[in-house]
Amino acid sequence: MNTAISIRELHKSFGRAHALDGLDLEVRTGEVHGFLGPNGAGKSTTIRILLGLMRADSGTAVLLGGDPWKDAAELHRRLAYVPGDVNLWPSLTGGEVIDLLGRLRGGLDPARRAELMDRFELDPRKKAKTYSKGNRQKVALVAAFASDADLLILDEPTSGLDPLMEAVFQQCVLEEKRRGRTVLLSSHILSEVEALCDRVSIIRAGRTVESGTLPELRHLTMTKITATLSGALPDLPWAHGTAVENGKVTFQVDDQDLDKVMRRLAEAGITSLVSTPPSLEDLFMRHYADRSAR
Amino acid sequence: MTTLIRLILRRERLIAPVWMLLLAVLAAGQANRYATAIPSIGDFAREMAANKALTAFAGEVYSPTVAGMAVWKNADAIYTVIALIAILMVVRHTRAEEESGRAELVGAGVVGRLAPLTAALTVTAAAVSLAGLLAGLSMAAMGFDLAGSLAFGAAITAMGLVFTGVGALAAQLTVGARTAVGLAALVLGVSYLLRFVADGSGLTALKWLSPQGWSHLVKPYGDDNWAALLPGLALTAVTVAAAYRLAGRRDVGHGVIPERPGPAGSTTLRGPLALAWRLQRGLLAGWTVGYAIAGLALGALALSIPEVSRQGAAVQEFLARYTAGDGVSMTDAYLWLIALSLGYVAALYPLLALLRLRGEEAAGRAELLLATPVGRLRWAGSHLVFALGGSVVILTAAGLGIGLATGDPLGVLPGTLVQVPAVWVPAGVGVLAFGLLPRAAAGISWATFLFVNLFGEVLGPIMGIDYWIAKYVVPFPNLPMVLSGEEFTPGPVAVMLALTLALVAGGLAALRRRALL
Numbered sequence: 001m002n003t004a005i006s007i008r009e010l011h012k013s014f015g016r017a018h019a020l021d022g023l024d025l026e027v028r029t030g031e032v033h034g035f036l037g038p039n040g041a042g043k044s045t046t047i048r049i050l051l052g053l054m055r056a057d058s059g060t061a062v063l064l065g066g067d068p069w070k071d072a073a074e075l076h077r078r079l080a081y082v083p084g085d086v087n088l089w090p091s092l093t094g095g096e097v098i099d100l101l102g103r104l105r106g107g108l109d110p111a112r113r114a115e116l117m118d119r120f121e122l123d124p125r126k127k128a129k130t131y132s133k134g135n136r137q138k139v140a141l142v143a144a145f146a147s148d149a150d151l152l153i154l155d156e157p158t159s160g161l162d163p164l165m166e167a168v169f170q171q172c173v174l175e176e177k178r179r180g181r182t183v184l185l186s187s188h189i190l191s192e193v194e195a196l197c198d199r200v201s202i203i204r205a206g207r208t209v210e211s212g213t214l215p216e217l218r219h220l221t222m223t224k225i226t227a228t229l230s231g232a233l234p235d236l237p238w239a240h241g242t243a244v245e246n247g248k249v250t251f252q253v254d255d256q257d258l259d260k261v262m263r264r265l266a267e268a269g270i271t272s273l274v275s276t277p278p279s280l281e282d283l284f285m286r287h288y289a290d291r292s293a294r
Numbered sequence: 295m296t297t298l299i300r301l302i303l304r305r306e307r308l309i310a311p312v313w314m315l316l317l318a319v320l321a322a323g324q325a326n327r328y329a330t331a332i333p334s335i336g337d338f339a340r341e342m343a344a345n346k347a348l349t350a351f352a353g354e355v356y357s358p359t360v361a362g363m364a365v366w367k368n369a370d371a372i373y374t375v376i377a378l379i380a381i382l383m384v385v386r387h388t389r390a391e392e393e394s395g396r397a398e399l400v401g402a403g404v405v406g407r408l409a410p411l412t413a414a415l416t417v418t419a420a421a422v423s424l425a426g427l428l429a430g431l432s433m434a435a436m437g438f439d440l441a442g443s444l445a446f447g448a449a450i451t452a453m454g455l456v457f458t459g460v461g462a463l464a465a466q467l468t469v470g471a472r473t474a475v476g477l478a479a480l481v482l483g484v485s486y487l488l489r490f491v492a493d494g495s496g497l498t499a500l501k502w503l504s505p506q507g508w509s510h511l512v513k514p515y516g517d518d519n520w521a522a523l524l525p526g527l528a529l530t531a532v533t534v535a536a537a538y539r540l541a542g543r544r545d546v547g548h549g550v551i552p553e554r555p556g557p558a559g560s561t562t563l564r565g566p567l568a569l570a571w572r573l574q575r576g577l578l579a580g581w582t583v584g585y586a587i588a589g590l591a592l593g594a595l596a597l598s599i600p601e602v603s604r605q606g607a608a609v610q611e612f613l614a615r616y617t618a619g620d621g622v623s624m625t626d627a628y629l630w631l632i633a634l635s636l637g638y639v640a641a642l643y644p645l646l647a648l649l650r651l652r653g654e655e656a657a658g659r660a661e662l663l664l665a666t667p668v669g670r671l672r673w674a675g676s677h678l679v680f681a682l683g684g685s686v687v688i689l690t691a692a693g694l695g696i697g698l699a700t701g702d703p704l705g706v707l708p709g710t711l712v713q714v715p716a717v718w719v720p721a722g723v724g725v726l727a728f729g730l731l732p733r734a735a736a737g738i739s740w741a742t743f744l745f746v747n748l749f750g751e752v753l754g755p756i757m758g759i760d761y762w763i764a765k766y767v768v769p770f771p772n773l774p775m776v777l778s779g780e781e782f783t784p785g786p787v788a789v790m791l792a793l794t795l796a797l798v799a800g801g802l803a804a805l806r807r808r809a810l811l
Contacts, residue, residue: 051665054809073669081665087658089573090470092563093556100563104666125555129393129469140662153665 003062004029004151004182005050010059012045012206019045020056021206027184032177034193034200035186038288042206043186044084047155050184051081064151077106080144084156084186086136088128094139095124101143108146116142119168134160145172152176152183158192170195190281202287209287217283222252224276225261230269236261298413302387306417313379314425317372317450322432325364329436335360341606342366346599347628348612350494350592351635356516361438365446365514372429373509374486376450377457380422381478384461387414390471411541415462415534422454442515449509452526456505457482459533466540476580483584487591494595505529566668570676573654574647578684581643585636585688589695589710592632596700599628615761615771618780629696629706630778636692637713637770638747643688644721645739647681652728652735655810670805678725678798685717709777715790716769720746722797729804732811746770 005027012020020042027033037043048054050063052072061068066075088097098117102108117124120138128136137160144152152173158166166189173183173196187193193200194214202210202217210217222240228248236242238257243250253261265273332338339358342348349355355366388411391397397410430447434440457478464477489507492500501507502525511522562568604613616634617627651674654660663673693710697703720742727738746768765771772786 048661048810051661053661053664072664073667076665076667079665081662083658083661083665085658087662089569089659092560092572093558095559096557096563099560100569101662101666103564104566104663104668106667123555124558127556 002029003027004064005033005184006060006062007046007050008060010046010049010061011057012042012049012054013057018206020049020059022059023203023206024208024211025201025203026211027182028199029182030177030180031198032173032183032185032196034197035184035203036188036193036200036284037203041203043203044155045206046203047081047153047184047186050153051076078149079151079153080105080147080149081153082137082140082144082155082157084159086133086140088131088136088139090127090129092128093125094122094128094131094135097128097139098124098143098146101140102147105147105149108143108148113142113146116145116172119172120165132160134162134165137161138165141169141172145176150181152181154183155186156188157185158187158189166192190284202284204287218278222254222278223258224250224252224278225265226250226274226276227265228271228273229265230271232268234264234268236264295409295413298409299417302413302417305387306383306421310383310421313375314421314428317376317425318428318432320368320372321364321429321446322436324368325361325433325436325438328364328367329360332360332363335363337606338608339363339366341608345609345612346494346595347624347631350490350595351631353489353493353510354498356513357442359515361433361442362515364433369446369449369510369514370489370506372450373453373506374482376422376425376454377482377485377505378479380418380454380457381461381464381475381482383421384414384418384458385465385471385474385478387417388462389465389468389474393469393471408538408541411462411537415458415537418458418461419455422458423451425454426451439515441518445512445518445520446514448520448523449512449514452512452523453505453509455530456508456526456533459530459537462537463533463540466537466544476576480580487588491591491595494592495598566663566673566676567679569663570680573650574677574680574684577643577647577650578680578687581640581684581688582691585640585692586695588636589692589697590699592636593696593699593706596625596628596632596696599625616775617778618775620779622779626778629700630709630775632696633693633706633709633713633777634770634773636689636710637716637773640685640689640692640713641717641720641746642743644681644685644717645724645743647677647684648721648724648728649736649739651677652732655732660810664810671802674725674728674802674805681721681724682718685721686711686714689713689717706777708782712773712776712782712787713770715787715794716773718794719769719790719797722794722801725798725801726804727801729801729808732808 003026005025007023007025010020010023010025011018023042023046025035025046035043035046045054049056049061050068052068052075055069064075064078068075088094092100095117098108098113102113120142122135122138122142126135128139131139137157141157144154158169161169170192173185176183177196183196185193185196197214199211199213200217201208225239226248233244233249236251236253238253238261239251241250241252328335328338336358339355339362342352342363343355343358352366352370356362357365391410426447426449428447429450430443430445433446434443460481461474461478464474464481465471468474468477485504485506488500488504489510492498492504492507493510501511505526508522508526511519513519513522563572604610613622613627616631651660654663660673664670689710690707693707694703696706696710700706723742724735724739727735727742731738749764749768762771769786769790772790774780774783774786776782
């Protein structure tokens with residue numbers, strides 16, 4: 001089986017609000033899959049359906065070859081979950097929570113537990129109610145990484161971590177990937193997505209709007225060109241948002257038209273030229289920002 | 295500051311008017327009933343005053359008038375309820391806010407560090423004052439003596455103020471809101487028990503040690519002894535001053551009682567049942583100890599119950615309610631009354647234990663647990679075991695306590711254990727509410743408890759419903775009176791068990807189908 005998660009045409013509404021409106025998602029076994037979208041796009045709802053905490057109105061969801069609602073307990077033996085908002089039992093210590101969650105998932109490796117605790121600089125003797133948000137997340141992360149799960153579902157797991165811990169987190173995810181585990185990572189942190197994810201899916205308003213590897217997605221956006229020409233500005237029917245300022249012309253162009261544009265510019269005589277590939281920010285901003293366009 | 299007060303008022307605007315009215319209705323409704331239903335209030339008062347058991351439960355009779363007897367009947371319940379409300383209200387707006395982190399949001403705004411405490415105290419004090427005034431005025435509006443009515447209102451308010459202070463102090467001491475409520479409720483329990491023992495044993499001077507006793511000593515419609523309010527006001531001043539002192543010195547989110555480091559890991563937390571035990575054991579231990587002590591105290595009183603003349607109508611009614619057959623001693627009647635009363639109150643325990651399930655769900659901890667191979671039924675079942683089994687444990691503790699005090703350790707046990715099925719029925723309602731209407735589960739659970747407790751004895755009569763109708767509405771009056779002349783019959787118990795089973799099964803089936811919220 002080479003598909004860990006396969007979702008087709010998933011719908012879920014709460015009263016009149018459509019949380020999911022025909023969502024598709026495919027996560028291949030062994031990959032780190034970025035799950036992106038603005039707040040309220042339906043990421044957490046999707047994850048809750050995958051965990052069998054909630055049932056979809058229509059559509060299909062297949063998780064590790066099973067039905068996430070009907071086979072929940074069975075499937076949960078093979079996955080570990082870190083919620084975005086980690087709430088722990090206030091009277092238990094961090095160490096106790098890690099052992100409890102580990103044992104419920106079928107045991108955890110004591111050496112790995114100790115190593116992770118050390119790397120995340122977690123004091124396991126403190127009561128959960130005295131932990132900060134970041135420390136509560138570390139508890140859930142250590143429990144998840146120390147488990148023997150095939151699939152890790154991480155819902156914005158690093159929103160409370162400092163940059164040092166963020167680096168430790170990234171190392172851990174890469175180690176998991178090397179062991180052949182699959183990771184579904186919901187995140188807003190673009191550097192994290194860029195560093196870790198093989199493929200990403202971007203969702204907006206309950207629908208998948210883009211899915212693929214990062215180079216593939218980059219390809220879909222336009223390159224920004226800034227040039228100073230010795231001759232007159234030629235006619236560039238492929239250019240978008242052309243602006244001339246202080247003798248510099250700036251515009252955007254689809255990668256497929258790049259060749260034609262370059263020829264015209266070269267004919268006009270190029271004095272200087274800067275070509276900027278689309279950044280991840282540009283990519284996301286385009287999807288996040290035109291919410292109102294729908 | 296005004297913004298904070300407005301915020302609290304906004305959050306209380308639905309609940310506060312309801313309980314204020316309820317308390318006023320409890321006071322005035324009882325008076326209305328006595329005015330219409332009892333031909334000779336003087337005879338009634340004499341009979342009641344002679345009944346030691348009822349004196350322990352309700353207090354001494356201070357005024358053999360309609361208003362005085364209405365106060366005698368319901369005042370103790372009103373004092374207890376307003377104290378509980380004051381505790382819950384002041385903790386809800388202080389420690390619970392800090393625990394949830396919302397207080398940080400407010401604290402980061404332009405407010406002083408003592409402002410949240412001041413706002414919570416202001417609103418709670420105003421609410422209990424208004425409630426007392428409303429109860430007093432509704433008595434006065436029925437034509438009873440104005441001075442006595444106002445004294446009664448002041449006694450209610452004083453009780454509320456004392457526990458506003460106690461609650462505020464407890465909220466400064468602990469980190470968790472639930473612990474704070476528990477601590478303040480413990481003070482209330484001790485206060486109740488001291489008053490109970492004082493009136494039951496005849497050592498009435500003991501009442502001066504109990505806040506509830508102070509309000510009793512105001513003797514509305516009797517002496518109208520306003521001076522008895524002074525110790526309460528003094529205690530309020532002391533606790534509020536202490537709360538301010540602590541609030542000014544500690545960090546937001548921390549308590550005075552520090553958190554000690556715990557174990558670095560666990561080998562005993564093996565599954566949901568072990569986790570449920572960790573989460574439930576404090577509640578269960580508290581109730582078990584409380585019930586054992588209550589059993590000992592109530593049992594000791596049983597020995598001092600004298601035989602009284604059985605001629606009066608009220609004594610006849612008392613015997614008809616709590617005994618079966620002739621020749622039952624007053625002591626046995628009293629023992630059954632104790633067992634029954636403990637059963638009524640015990641109905642709260644499984645409901646509270648079950649609400650932990652909802653608490654786990656609402657806080658998102660259930661999500662963490664249910665993302666492991668633990669299924670919903672195993673999760674719910676692990677708490678249900680303690681809710682239902684714990685009821686047996688606390689009623690056993692009470693039965694042994696009464697038995698030890700009366701010199702026959704196992705003699706009373708059947709009487710408290712027979713309460714178990716009646717305690718389980720409301721628990722079943724709690725499970726059903728959790729399964730079907732999780733967001734309303736807390737409200738439904740508390741309403742069920744209040745309904746079961748108030749219907750037969752308090753609400754029914756006020757609404758003009760005969761006590762004997764209660765049999766068809768709440769389980770307890772159907773139990774075989776095994777301590778006071780009745781043979782054990784399995785019929786009613788079997789019906790209650792079947793009902794419990796159906797309610798629990800319905801609740802669990804609904805839980806399996808619904809989304810986790």
